[in-house]
Each structure stands twice: as structure tokens, then as C-alpha cells.
Amino acid sequence: MNRCKKQRIDHAGMYRRDVRAEIESLFDKRFSYQRPTDKEEWHLPELEDICNSDPQEYKLFLALKESLNEVKNLLSDKKLDEWHLHTSSTNKAGRVIPRVRTIVNAELCTQAWCKFYEIVSSFPLLPQEALWNRELNSVHLCEAPGAFITSLNHYLKSQELHCDWNWVGNTLNPYYEANDTLQMIADDRFIAGTLTYWYFGPDNTGDVMTLNHLTGLQHFIGHMSCVHLVTADGSFDCQGNPGEQEGLVAALHYCEAITALMILGCGGSLVLKSFTFFEQASINLLYLLNCCFKKVSVFKPGTSKSGNSEVYVICLDYVGRPAVKPLLDKIVSNFGTGILNKALFPQHAVPDSFIQTHLACCMFFHKLQTETIHENLRLFEHKTKEDLVRLNALRDCAVEHFFEKFGIRYITKKEWIMKKPNVGCSLGYRWLGSRNRRSDTFNERKELESLPWEHKVLKGFFLPWVEEHAISNRGAGIVLEKPSCPLDCDDWYMVMGQRLPKVKCSPFCNGELLKSLNEAIAGLSSSGTVTDPSLQPCSSCCVLTEEFILAELSVLSVGHDKVQANENKDQFTCFVVGVPLLSHYKIQSNIEVVLLEPPSPYTCESLLLHDGDPRYQQHLLECILVSLQKLRPGSSLVLPILSCLTRFTAGLLFVLHHCFRLMSFVCPTSTQEPGICALLLCSTYEGLSASALSHMQMVSSTVSSVLDSPEQVLECVPMEHLLTGALLEFLWDLNSAIVKQRLHMIGRVGHPREGSDESESLNTGPT
Numbered sequence: 001m002n003r004c005k006k007q008r009i010d011h012a013g014m015y016r017r018d019v020r021a022e023i024e025s026l027f028d029k030r031f032s033y034q035r036p037t038d039k040e041e042w043h044l045p046e047l048e049d050i051c052n053s054d055p056q057e058y059k060l061f062l063a064l065k066e067s068l069n070e071v072k073n074l075l076s077d078k079k080l081d082e083w084h085l086h087t088s089s090t091n092k093a094g095r096v097i098p099r100v101r102t103i104v105n106a107e108l109c110t111q112a113w114c115k116f117y118e119i120v121s122s123f124p125l126l127p128q129e130a131l132w133n134r135e136l137n138s139v140h141l142c143e144a145p146g147a148f149i150t151s152l153n154h155y156l157k158s159q160e161l162h163c164d165w166n167w168v169g170n171t172l173n174p175y176y177e178a179n180d181t182l183q184m185i186a187d188d189r190f191i192a193g194t195l196t197y198w199y200f201g202p203d204n205t206g207d208v209m210t211l212n213h214l215t216g217l218q219h220f221i222g223h224m225s226c227v228h229l230v231t232a233d234g235s236f237d238c239q240g241n242p243g244e245q246e247g248l249v250a251a252l253h254y255c256e257a258i259t260a261l262m263i264l265g266c267g268g269s270l271v272l273k274s275f276t277f278f279e280q281a282s283i284n285l286l287y288l289l290n291c292c293f294k295k296v297s298v299f300k301p302g303t304s305k306s307g308n309s310e311v312y313v314i315c316l317d318y319v320g321r322p323a324v325k326p327l328l329d330k331i332v333s334n335f336g337t338g339i340l341n342k343a344l345f346p347q348h349a350v351p352d353s354f355i356q357t358h359l360a361c362c363m364f365f366h367k368l369q370t371e372t373i374h375e376n377l378r379l380f381e382h383k384t385k386e387d388l389v390r391l392n393a394l395r396d397c398a399v400e401h402f403f404e405k406f407g408i409r410y411i412t413k414k415e416w417i418m419k420k421p422n423v424g425c426s427l428g429y430r431w432l433g434s435r436n437r438r439s440d441t442f443n444e445r446k447e448l449e450s451l452p453w454e455h456k457v458l459k460g461f462f463l464p465w466v467e468e469h470a471i472s473n474r475g476a477g478i479v480l481e482k483p484s485c486p487l488d489c490d491d492w493y494m495v496m497g498q499r500l501p502k503v504k505c506s507p508f509c510n511g512e513l514l515k516s517l518n519e520a521i522a523g524l525s526s527s528g529t530v531t532d533p534s535l536q537p538c539s540s541c542c543v544l545t546e547e548f549i550l551a552e553l554s555v556l557s558v559g560h561d562k563v564q565a566n567e568n569k570d571q572f573t574c575f576v577v578g579v580p581l582l583s584h585y586k587i588q589s590n591i592e593v594v595l596l597e598p599p600s601p602y603t604c605e606s607l608l609l610h611d612g613d614p615r616y617q618q619h620l621l622e623c624i625l626v627s628l629q630k631l632r633p634g635s636s637l638v639l640p641i642l643s644c645l646t647r648f649t650a651g652l653l654f655v656l657h658h659c660f661r662l663m664s665f666v667c668p669t670s671t672q673e674p675g676i677c678a679l680l681l682c683s684t685y686e687g688l689s690a691s692a693l694s695h696m697q698m699v700s701s702t703v704s705s706v707l708d709s710p711e712q713v714l715e716c717v718p719m720e721h722l723l724t725g726a727l728l729e730f731l732w733d734l735n736s737a738i739v740k741q742r743l744h745m746i747g748r749v750g751h752p753r754e755g756s757d758e759s760e761s762l763n764t765g766p767t
Contacts (some may be wrong), residue, residue: 122299
């Protein structure tokens with residue numbers, strides 16, 4: 001054992017000089033744009049040339065793009081999980097993040113954290129004027145989960161830069177239910193505990209690509225005397241079309257850059273994440289930044305995986321908004337997703353000297369990336385013992401170099417931004433545990449996505465959810481107890497925002513599970529099959545009977561032992577809202593059943609809206625308010641619920657949670673009527689404060705008043721309250737039961753009968 005260890009050390013020593021040089025090069029991948037001696041040569045074009053010509057690509061750069069894509073295509077037959085594991089093992093800086101996390105006690109230490117620490121340590125991002133005045137103001141666009149912010153905080157503490165630091169974060173709102181999970185990061189570990197510092201815009205989406213967001217942000221940061229630093233780390237999942245990543249994110253990068261130019265103070269800095277710069281939109285953007293900042297560099301952090309195209313554009317010493325105001329005014333008039341309909345500048349307005357400099361930049365990073373991909377492919381096919389020894393030496397040296405070069409030190413948790421990091425953490429651990437690690441290849445995934453919906457079911461596209469039958473009563477044994485602390489609604493408010501077109505994500509449900517259900521619903525509708533699978537009974541499911549539901553309620557209300565003894569002295573009243581299956585049970589053992597008719601009927605118009613339909617929300621809220629008027633202390637409530645995917649519905653359950661001693665649910669119900677996926681069982685009513693009741697009545701009035709407007713009430717109870725306590729776990733269990741049951745029923749509808757000709761034909765071909 002000792003001999004092997006000694007041999008490894010000797011090998012590391014052999015490579016020491018080469019290893020050190022390679023690691024130094026890894027952490028110094030930068031290209032700086034050098035202005036020509038004639039300072040007037042790089043200047044902004046005339047106003048009439050801006051956004052006034054059709055896009056026209058540069059052939060030289062497109063040849064580089066094709067060359068890079070040819071190399072990337074060599075990966076198309078690699079299984080994604082295997083390739084990811086391999087590139088993680090060959091990543092020279094792969095050991096830096098865990099060592100930083102443990103050695104210096106870094107807050108929210110991710111790869112982004114380390115990348116930004118490199119950037120802020122390698123470039124003078126913080127203007128001297130700000131440090132002299134001991135005031136620093138920063139805005140962080142597309143920032144989720146918040147690692148740039150915590151990294152900057154660690155840098156300030158490590159370097160003992162004592163100043164009054166004010167920051168504002170922006171990102172696609174992880175709580176806005178219509179945001180696409182492919183375009184946002186749903187990890188809210190940091191966001192949940194710092195919500196007041198985040199700006200999601202007047203529509204609550206957090207979409208930086210709208211003009212309303214830009215103008216609203218300017219107002220939101222109005223208290224800052226000057227913005228010294230803007231970071232923009234935006235991107236989204238381009239796995240479906242990696243060869244066109246640059247074009248797919250171009251409009252986003254434009255909106256980030258223009259936002260920065262609109263809010264930065266004179267002398268300020270910008271850090272903008274980008275990828276390749278081969279297309280005219282990117283070339284024009286880089287030229288714009290070179291005209292607006294005195295120094296521009298492109299930097300590839302050592303902790304950014306060498307095989308990807310990710311780079312950061314570092315812009316220093318902003319000339320100031322007054323100097324470029326006419327240009328900004330014209331660009332802003334084209335702000336948004338359509339900003340690329342016209343070229344920002346015509347080709348004749350961009351000097352040849354800039355084009356040549358930019359070409360050198362593109363060739364530099366093209367060479368670095370293609371070399372890494374080829375090396376990873378070589379090692380994927382065969383790793384020798386010498387390769388492993390060298391990789392280990394490189395990875396160890398990278399850790400040592402990172403700490404030496406950037407002077408990072410330990411800070412205490414008292415110096416973190418979140419003083420109580422465990423408070424309000426809802427999505428973080430769940431999101432990290434449920435991210436979709438694909439085990440297929442790119443080619444296999446594209447083939448599967450192109451199949452008709454019925455074929456996808458057979459090919460396992462919706463597994464493992466479809467196979468989960470309701471073999472036992474979901475909800476039985478899941479009991480939520482009323483909190484001991486009283487309900488304090490003095491700080492309650494409503495959040496208005498853009499009306500939900502569909503519910504794509506939820507803080508209260510596994511994202512992959514919800515995505516599978518939405519794809520199944522869409523496939524079912526497009527195939528012309530019955531659109532409500534709940535009407536199709538399933539013999540393999542354990543459907544809940546009236547007797548079982550009432551027995552469950554009895555257990556909740558008087559305890560299991562007393563139910564068995566049938567002690568009539570513990571008789572109680574149960575109010576049932578619009579559930580016909582219980583209407584004929586006026587007296588069931590110790591339960592008096594009182595049927596309440598819903599104030600208004602509800603007809604489901606969009607299955608993809610789930611409980612996000614404002615009319616359903618109005619209906620559910622009215623049912624609850626009517627029930628609260630009838631309920632007496634000690635009585636119980638049975639309430640049908642479609643789902644609880646939205647903040648609004650979760651807020652209503654939050655109120656019920658504080659009204660009843662115990663809550664549970666059962667799913668599925670026996671009649672399987674549309675809109676009744678589950679029943680809430682609320683036991684032992686203990687009352688609701690007058691202020692909370694008044695708030696809910698005000699919410700009901702507001703919901704009714706905006707039913708036909710482009711807005712809706714998104715929150716009726718502040719999100720901070722919904723992210724803590726046992727209710728969060730209860731909502732995940734509730735939604736999981738409802739969604740899995742619906743997926744199972746849809747899977748039965750979409751799956752052809754065994755033995756049919758169609759089934760035989762669909763089972764042929766590759767799997």
C-alpha cells in the first residue's frame with residue numbers, strides 16, 4: 001500500500017513543472033480587445049444606421065461555427081449521464097468547488113460561485129470611487145440561485161473591503177407558475193430567505209426581456225445613488241439544439257446588456273455571460289460594448305468546464321448613459337424578443353479593425369474548446385494509468401493554485417448574507433434531487449421526442465409515473481397538525497401579476513412529475529382522445545368509498561380507539577362541500593353529514609391550467625368562505641380540490657391549516673367527477689381571526705373584479721409563510737398523489753389494448 005502511494009507521489013513530482021504551467025494557463029484564458037491607435041475608429045454608428053437593416057452574416061465566422069459544430073456532433077451518440085460523469089472526472093478544476101465549500105465556509109458554494117470569485121479577483125470590477133466612498137451598489141440579472149451575490153459578499157469579507165453594500169437580484173421567478181423549467185433555475189435556497197431583495201417585475205414573471213421590467217427595475221433601484229456593478233448570468237437549456245445555442249440566447253443577452261447600459265453609473269462595470277460570437281447579433285453586441293466601455297475582455301474561468309462554450313464578457317469603466325443616450329433610446333424602442341428582427345448595426349458601420357480583432361478572439365476560444373473535446377473523447381475511449389496519474393496531479397494542483405492566486409479566506413456564518421440559512425428553504429434540496437439526468441444519447445432523445453403521443457407512452461417517455469397505480473389509498477396516514485403559533489396576518493398582502501396561460505412549474509410539486517403530466521394532457525388532447533381521463537374507471541386502482549372517507553374523518557376527529565368503540569358522545573358534524581357521493585349519508589355512526597352547495601358552479605376550460613384558472617380559484621375561495629360561515633367549533637369539513645400547484649391555492653390551504661386541528665386528504669374519489677381529484681379532510685374547527693377572515697373576503701372581491709382582465713391574483717398569503725413549516729411537505733404529498741393518479745389514468749387511455757394490431761406495430765423498432 002505504502003509503495004503504491006510513494007509511486008503516485010513520484011509521478012506527480014515528474015509532472016510538477018508541466019502541471020503547474022498547464023494549471024496557470026487554465027486560470028488565465030482571456031482575450032482583451034485592443035483599440036486601434038486612432039481612438040476615433042471605434043465609435044457608435046449614426047442613428048439612422050441603428051436597427052435599420054436586415055441581418056447579414058459574416059462568412060468567416062460562420063465557417064468557425066460549422067467547424068465547432070462538427071466537433072460537437074462527435075458527442076451525439078454518447079449517453080448523457082455517462083458523458084457527464086466522464087467530463088466531471090477529466091475536469092481539471094473539478095476538485096476546487098468541494099474544497100472551497102469546506103475550507104472557507106462559502107455560502108451557496110456552486111460552480112457559479114467559484115467562477116465569479118475568479119472574475120472579481122482577476123479584474124477591477126469595483127470602481128475605486130465606490131470603495132473610497134465606502135458605498136457599493138450592484139444589480140444581478142438572471143441570477144438564480146444567487147451564487148454571484150454570495151460570492152461577491154465573500155470577496156468583500158475576504159479582502160476586508162468594508163462598505164455599505166446594497167444589492168438587487170433578478171431572475172425568472174421560480175414561484176411564477178407559468179415560467180418554463182427549461183428556461184429558469186428553480187433552486188430557491190437563497191431566494192426564499194432574501195425575497196425582499198429580488199425584483200420580479202410588474203408582471204411577477206421576472207422576465208428581463210420585457211420593457212415593463214426594464215422601466216420597473218429602474219424605479220425599484222431608485223434609492224441607489226449610483227449602480228457600480230451589473231452582472232448578467234442568463235441562459236437556458238439548449239440541449240435540444242446545442243448547435244444553435246448562440247442564436248437561441250442572443251435576444252436574452254441583448255436585453256441583459258441594454259438593461260445594464262440603462263442602469264449603470266459612469267465608470268461602472270458589467271459582467272455578461274455569453275457563449276460563441278460567430279453570428280452578426282453577437283458581433284454587433286461586442287462592438288456596442290467596446291464603444292460604451294473603455295476596456296472589454298472575454299474571460300473563460302478555470303472553474304468553467306473547458307469543453308463548453310461558456311465565457312464571460314468583462315466590461316470596465318462605462319462611459320456613462322448621457323454619452324450614449326440617443327443610441328439607447330432607439331434601441332430601447334426595439335426592446336424585447338423582437339430585438340433581433342433587424343441588425344443592430346449594418347456591416348459597413350463596423351470597422352474592419354474590430355472585425356479582425358473579434359475574429360482573433362473567436363479563433364482563440366474555438367481552439368481551446370475543440371482541443372478539450374478531442375482530449376475528452378480520447379480519454380473516454382481509453383484512459384491509461386499515466387493519464388489517471390496526470391489528471392490527479394492536475395486536479396490537486398488546480399486546488400492549490402486557486403487558493404494561492406485568489407487569496408480566498410474563511411468567513412464565519414455570521415458574515416453570510418442569510419443569517420438563518422435553513423429558514424425558508426423549500427425548493428433547494430427537492431430541486432437538486434429531482435433534476436432530470438438523461439441517460440439516453442442526444443440522437444435517441446431527438447428520435448423519442450419526434451414520436452406521436454401514443455408511441456411515446458409505449459416507449460416509456462412518461463415512466464416511471466405512468467406505472468404507478470393507486471394500489472392503496474393515497475393520503476391515508478398523512479396528517480397535518482395545526483401550528484402552535486397563532487395566525488398573524490398583519491403583514492399579509494396580495495401579489496398581482498400576468499394571468500397564467502398554463503401551469504408549468506410549482507413550488508409545491510416535483511417539476512419532472514408536473515412536466516410529464518402536462519405533456520400527457522397535451523398529447524391526449526392533440527390525439528383527439530377523451531380529454532378527461534378521470535371519467536375512465538380503472539379496475540386496478542383502489543378507489544375510495546364513502547364509508548372509507550367518513551371512517552378516515554372519524555379517525556381524525558375522535559381517534560382510532562374511540563371510533564372502534566363507537567362512542568356516540570363523540571358525535572360531531574361534518575360539512576361537505578358539493579360532493580354528491582356523501583349526500584345520502586345524513587348520519588354515519590358518530591358523524592352528522594351536512595351537505596353545502598357550492599356558491600357557483602365551476603366548469604374546467606383548460607386542463608393545463610390546473611388550479612391556476614382564476615374562475616376555479618374564485619370558486620374554491622367562495623366554497624371556503626361559505627364553509628367558514630357555517631362551521632362551528634369542533635365540526636369538520638370535507639372539501640374537494642382539483643390540485644394545489646399554485647401559490648394562490650396554497651395560500652387558501654395555509655388558512656385552513658390554521659383553522660383546523662388536523663388536516664388530511666384522500667385520493668382518488670369514487671365517482672371520479674371532473675374537478676374532484678382529491679378530498680381535503682379538515683377536522684376539529686377552532687376558528688379564524690376576524691382580520692384573517694376580512695383579508696380573505698378582500699381577496700375574493702379582488703379575484704372577482706379581475707376575472708376578465710390580463711392580470712390575476714397570484715398570491716393571497718405572502719410566499720415567505722408558505723415556504724416554512726409542515727404545510728410544504730403536506731402539499732408535495734397531496735400534489736404527488738393527484739398528479740400520479742391522473743398520469744396513470746391518461747397512460748391507460750393512451751396505451752392500446754394488448755394484442756391489438758396497433759400494439760404489435762408500435763412495439764417494433766428500436767427501444
